[in-house]
Amino acid sequence: MAPWRLVATDIDGTLIDDERRLSRRTIEVLTALPVPVVLVTGRPLRWLEDLYDQLPARLPAVCANGAVIYDPHADQVLRTDPLSCEALVDVIGRLRDAVPDLSLAVEIEDGRAFRHESTWPIRWVDHRVRVIATPEELTSEPAVKLLARSATADPDDFLELVSKALGGVAEATRSSSSALVEISAAGVTKAAGLAWFCEREGITADQVVAFGDMPNDIPMLAWAGRAVAMGNAHPAVRAVSDESTLTNVADGVAVYLQKAFNI
CATH class of the missing domain: 3.30.1240.10 (Hypothetical Protein, Haloacid Dehalogenase-like Hydrolase; Chain: A; domain 2)
Known part of the structure; x- marks a missing residue:
């Protein structure tokens, strides 16, 4: 069993394909995971609905690159850190x-x-x-x-x-x-938002595996215990990651997690 207690994943260019769809394989893997999954995205809150409509269960989200933390079960914003x-x-x-x-x-x-x-x-x-x-x-x-x-x-x-x-x-x-x-x-990044969420859940950085593809993912990947770059990732993302997986179109997140968690 993998040592991680939480999976953190970007959405666009990472979890979904280029048509903004979740594959059947990805849905099955997310459903079978024995640990929680958190969406960590640059998307605003209003752009989560199209993804939630594809999931069997809504996932908590760190939105707007860390500025908004959302609990979909309570439909509640837990924390915001806006520009004044x-x-x-x-x-x-x-x-x-x-x-x-x-x-x-x-x-x-x-x-x-x-x-x-x-x-x-x-x-x-x-x-x-x-x-x-x-x-x-x-x-x-x-x-x-x-x-x-x-x-x-x-x-x-x-x-x-x-x-x-x-x-x-x-x-x-x-x-x-x-x-x-x-x-x-200042100070608001995907890493800061995810760290706040994990501290609330009693999870440390070394217990998190994170996936991303673009420069806004770099702080999160640098913070997480295991950083995985997508096969389609920006060169700067590859440079800070521990390893790579397949592209988003080839179900890179699902492929990696299936092997890591033996599911």
Whole structure:
């Protein structure tokens, strides 16, 4: 039996395939696991429903890169760590001064609502998503995540540019293949959110196996006792991981856990 007491996994590019679906094999393995599973994702709270609809039982989630911790059984947000209004004013000011070709949006109401500038590309209509009426609306209430997008920059170069502009006053990372940077309050990462959840459950870092594929997973993978990079992972993720598994399309998480737990 594997020594781990908890499985922590990213969702997109990791647990689900490129069509955003859970395979039958993955569902069967998750159901058979003798230890709990926690979803640790950059997704906002409102984006969990499509995954929950595919699962036989809802799983607890660390959302918005660690800013929101959610108990689906009680339908309760256990903890939030948003960017304050003052922090948003500071961060947005820094970005406006240093970063060209910039479009901004915020995740508010614990990730249940989204406000964006008119230049932000919207791919589907949702009543929880709305364009802002004035620039001040971006900073009018705390946000669990600020998002910055460039239409022209290289994704890694854009992350570096944003990180330099922030100067450590907030956390910057990315999980998209496009030039989209996700900004959280200082100290808020997937690792911090997962560590809080595990401490609450009496589980230590060395008892956790974690799976991920993109730069926003790096803090979690560095924290966990065993870090597993997906076969499709970003090179920076591979560099901090203990080992790799197959790609998300090839059920990499399920394949690894079946062998580890002999199920």
